[in-house]
Amino acid sequence: MSRAPAPGGGRAWLMWALPAALFLIAFFHRAAPGVIAHELMEAFGASGAMLGLLSATYFYSYAGFMVPAGLLIDALGVRVVVAVGGTIMGGGTVAMGVAAGTPLLFAGRFLVGLGAAVTFIGALKIAAAWFPPGRFGLLSAITATVGVVGGLVATAPLAGLVAWAGWRGAFWVVGGVTLACAALCLAIVRDAPGAAPGGARTGVARSIRRSEGVSAWSRCRWEISTASRSVATRAAGRAPCRRNGPTRPPSTGSVSSRTPSSSTSTVRSGSNPSTTRRFSSSTTSTPSPRPAPW
DSSP states (O other): OOOOOOTTSHHHHHHHHHHHHHHHHHHHHHHHHHHTHHHHHHHHOOOHHHHHHHHHHHHHHHHHTHHHHHHHHHHHOHHHHHHHHHHHHHHHHHHHHHOSSHHHHHHHHHHHHHHHTTHHHHHHHHHHHHSOGGGHHHHHHHHHHHHHHHHHHTTHHHHHHHHHHHHHHHHHHHHHHHHHHHHHHHHHOOSSTTOOTTOHHHHHHHHHHHHHHHHHHHHHHHHHHHHHHHHHHHHHHHSOOOOSSOOOOOOOSOOOOOOOEEEEEEEEOTTOTTOEEEEEEEEOOOOOOOOOOO
16 A cells, blocks of 8 residues: 655645646736737737737636636646646637737637636645645745746746747747646646545545445444344243254053163273173163043
C-alpha cells in the first residue's frame, strides 16, 4: 500500500506551480492590450474607446465567473477545472492572434477572461490541500506575487516578443504556452495527496462509503443471527424433554420374553497366565405384568 506524500514536499510545490503558472499568464493578459495598443489600432483601425472596451471585456467575464468557478472547483476538483480553464484561455489567445475583425478579437478576449477566472482559486485550493495549514498565508502571498510578476512580463518582455514575432505571432506563442500548461495540469496535478487521476476525493469517498456499507451489512447479519440463536435457545428450554428415537407404544397384554443370555468372562490374576478364573452369569428377563382388567 503506497503512502501519501508528506505535505509541503517537493511534489506539493509541483502541484501548486502549474495552476500558479496559469495564474501568471492570466495576469499577463490584463496588461497585454496596453503594450500592443499601437499595433491593434493599425490592424483594426481602433480608437482609444475601442481599446478601452477591449481591455474591459476581460474583466467582465473574469468577475462574472469567479463565484461559479469556485463552485466548480469544489465540485469537480482543481485538476479538471483549471485544465479546462487554461484550455479556454489558450484558445481565446489564439483566437485573438488570428482575428481578422473586431468580433473575433472581442470574443477571444472574453474567453481569455473566462478561463483566467479559475486560476487563482485553483492555486489557493492546491495550497490548502497539499501544504500544512500553517503555511497557507505564505502560499497565498506567493500566489499573489506570481500574478504581479505576470503583469510585469506583459511589459518589456512582451514588447520584445512583439518586435521579434509581431503581435499576432506573440499571441500565438502565448496561446501555445497556455495550452501546454493546461495539458500538464491535466496530466500531473492531483487534487490532494494520494489522489488518483480523475479526482481523489471521489475515489476515496466511494471507497469509504463502500467499506461502511459492508461493515453495516455484516453487523446487521451478526445481530440477526444472534437474535435467531437466542430465540431458538429459549424455545428449546421451554419444550418438554424427549428421548431420542421413536416412541415405543405401550404393551397390550403381550408378554415379551428374552432368551437367557449368558456371559463368560475370563480374568487373569496376577502375572501367571495359567491361573484363570471363569465367571458365568445368566440373566433372564422377567415378563411384564398383565394390565388390570379395570
